[in-house]
Amino acid sequence: MPSHNQSTNRSKQKQITRQKLLDATIDIIAEEGLVGVTMAKVAERTQLSRGICNFHFDTKEHLMLEAFRMLYQEHELAWREALSDLTESPTSRLSAFLKTLLLPPIADHKKVAVWMAFWGVAPHRQTYLEICASIDREYEAEVERLLRELSGGKKTVHGQSLHAIAVTLTCMIDGFWVNYLISPGGCLAPEDAINACLVFLSKFFPELDSLLLPEEKDSNGN
Amino acid sequence: MPSHNQSTNRSKQKQITRQKLLDATIDIIAEEGLVGVTMAKVAERTQLSRGICNFHFDTKEHLMLEAFRMLYQEHELAWREALSDLTESPTSRLSAFLKTLLLPPIADHKKVAVWMAFWGVAPHRQTYLEICASIDREYEAEVERLLRELSGGKKTVHGQSLHAIAVTLTCMIDGFWVNYLISPGGCLAPEDAINACLVFLSKFFPELDSLLLPEEKDSNGN
Amino acid sequence: MPSHNQSTNRSKQKQITRQKLLDATIDIIAEEGLVGVTMAKVAERTQLSRGICNFHFDTKEHLMLEAFRMLYQEHELAWREALSDLTESPTSRLSAFLKTLLLPPIADHKKVAVWMAFWGVAPHRQTYLEICASIDREYEAEVERLLRELSGGKKTVHGQSLHAIAVTLTCMIDGFWVNYLISPGGCLAPEDAINACLVFLSKFFPELDSLLLPEEKDSNGN
Amino acid sequence: MPSHNQSTNRSKQKQITRQKLLDATIDIIAEEGLVGVTMAKVAERTQLSRGICNFHFDTKEHLMLEAFRMLYQEHELAWREALSDLTESPTSRLSAFLKTLLLPPIADHKKVAVWMAFWGVAPHRQTYLEICASIDREYEAEVERLLRELSGGKKTVHGQSLHAIAVTLTCMIDGFWVNYLISPGGCLAPEDAINACLVFLSKFFPELDSLLLPEEKDSNGN
DNA sequence: GATGAATGAGCCTTCATTCAT
């Protein structure tokens, strides 16, 4: 049935165009920030016509929202992959998780700039906050689940709830990202950032000591 | 000398107007984000005329820059006060420092929203980055100085440089701020955030253990 | 091919709109001078919307430039037509040339006002000067070519270069235009202006004497 | 009487300030054109306060008008001086007149630019036109008077009224000025411009032949 | 008499959005 194929092709083409527009949007945000995004620039970058964004997304607001959602979904894919490899021990999954989030390609200057750009306006946009909330809730829950494996099932370690520990871990990661963006020259080396997370966690989960960076002996052999 | 008094009075009045404009700018950013700042709104909020901002700051860009600078200076005043009370022990100065930065009025939703708003665009503005860099350098250095007191003068603790530890601490604080903004409902309680910082630091400075939250015994008495 | 026709029609329509904007611009300059030109007025005069000029010309500066260029091109068309009718003798082409430039519709108050308006700012605008230079060079060269025909091929007449004579002729025309504008009441009659040019030229090309106004006998028969 | 002296001094000071403001206005016009003139710039250039122009001239319009009038008066002074030296013959006064108007310091790029700037807007300003008219009338009359001396009292020469010849002469001068401004590189040399005027006049006043540039013999000795 | 802070109208420009083709 040609008509069916045609409509399928059209639909597929439409999806591709949509994706190109979203990618272009993210690229522009990375390069120029949120205010740099204009419908005209998005259209130009995709070699499409000026009216195209309104055609696919109705309003600019909607385009931005979809781009933000896409950003979160890519992020989700990454940490889920790191956390969910059940053939690995909890310890090594944690290690993989930290490396994923604190090394490229995730902890890339451009990508993080996009995060920060959205975060900068999120407090003033309920819709943005909802996207953050809905995914972050799962994110924290998943991290907490990993920590529970490390804790042997206990919900509290040294008087701290696993939830608080999990949230703190995500906060540290966010904090390193911010630092990475704001202090381009003097930010912490990624391995130091990873190690700092492990140092924090090792207070609750001593088995993580093995992952810590070795103590370099100083010149006096101490 | 009337003429002198007169010019002084005028100059003082001008300063006051200038300050009102900066305050209004910050208020608007807190409420609506950077994009919400309009010369007209700033003027309206100060009950002044539309051209007033250009008279005092030449361009909107310059107004924003001055507002950002002011934000940093207020912040600097706060942490310097906490860190510099030399009548207190290093431990209690650290405690004061964390409380200052992670409790109101500094860790206030509006104030933090302003920080985030600026950070969101800073990566794309060299001038903003320079302001960040120039103050953050001192900020980190001052924290490092405090840690050195705690370390008894050693520059390295457990194989980690004091600098890396100091930077990590500031990153954690930033991370908690972000979390505070993005997860209005589910963010960490301030005392938990403070405790988390201390947990991290206590790995390097055992005397901080005394500041940690007490381990609550669970219902089984463990 | 409908798509081709469509795009052609659109393109044609766009050209028409562009032209309307340029015409409106010239009209406003004629009536109110350069400072009278406002994007809003141009839009209003064409019954179009406020943003239209920026759509077609990007900036006001560019709109003005195009209007100026158009003015020069219309002028060029006029003198080329007068000079290039090779079926006529050099003498009658010169006569046609002078009549073209010193009588309506070219030497029209509105048109000349536009010239003067642009000339008034040209010294401070490199781009304007370049337009003047590029066309005036050809203008003078073409006049010089005509004079060479009158001179029988000689480059110098009575010790004056044909180039200097040609430039002087164009200067006289410009001077009459200025006089026409500045002394609306008391300016020279067009035929006297034309005659004055011929008087000047006749010093070098005696055959022009036949074109001069007849000497009116005064009341004393002298 | 001190009070009298004081008021005289004040009045003198006021005149000086007024003159400084006018001079600054002319300077700015010369450098940037009419649109470059702002009250703020005039004040700055005179090292005076922002409100000073309104104080002395009430409105900007009035300031510009006075500047224009001053320009005309300076010009008038120059040509009157050249024309009125009754110890000289009419021929040499004509020569002096042409040299005055077609050589520096009168035919200076900056000065002429100011003329052109005013002329560019004059057609749209009745007040400007009136200034032009009132002085130009005398200017042309004075030139005509000189020509009458040359003509031996006749009002008509070769069928042309002395008035028309006089006007043509002033038009030629204006035309050379325009050419001087618009074709900075390729304009006529001042001596050629002077000669061209004399060539024109010599048609009516043969005794001027003696002032013409000598005919250079070409290589063939012709 | 002089100052300069403050005013407010008017301008150019940007840009999301619409709609005829």
Added chain:
DNA sequence: GATGAATGAAGGCTCATTCAT
């Protein structure tokens, strides 16, 4: 379905002018 010309609201900025000091 797609295009791109046209719209019109809104913002930043300039600048002549005013007026309290």
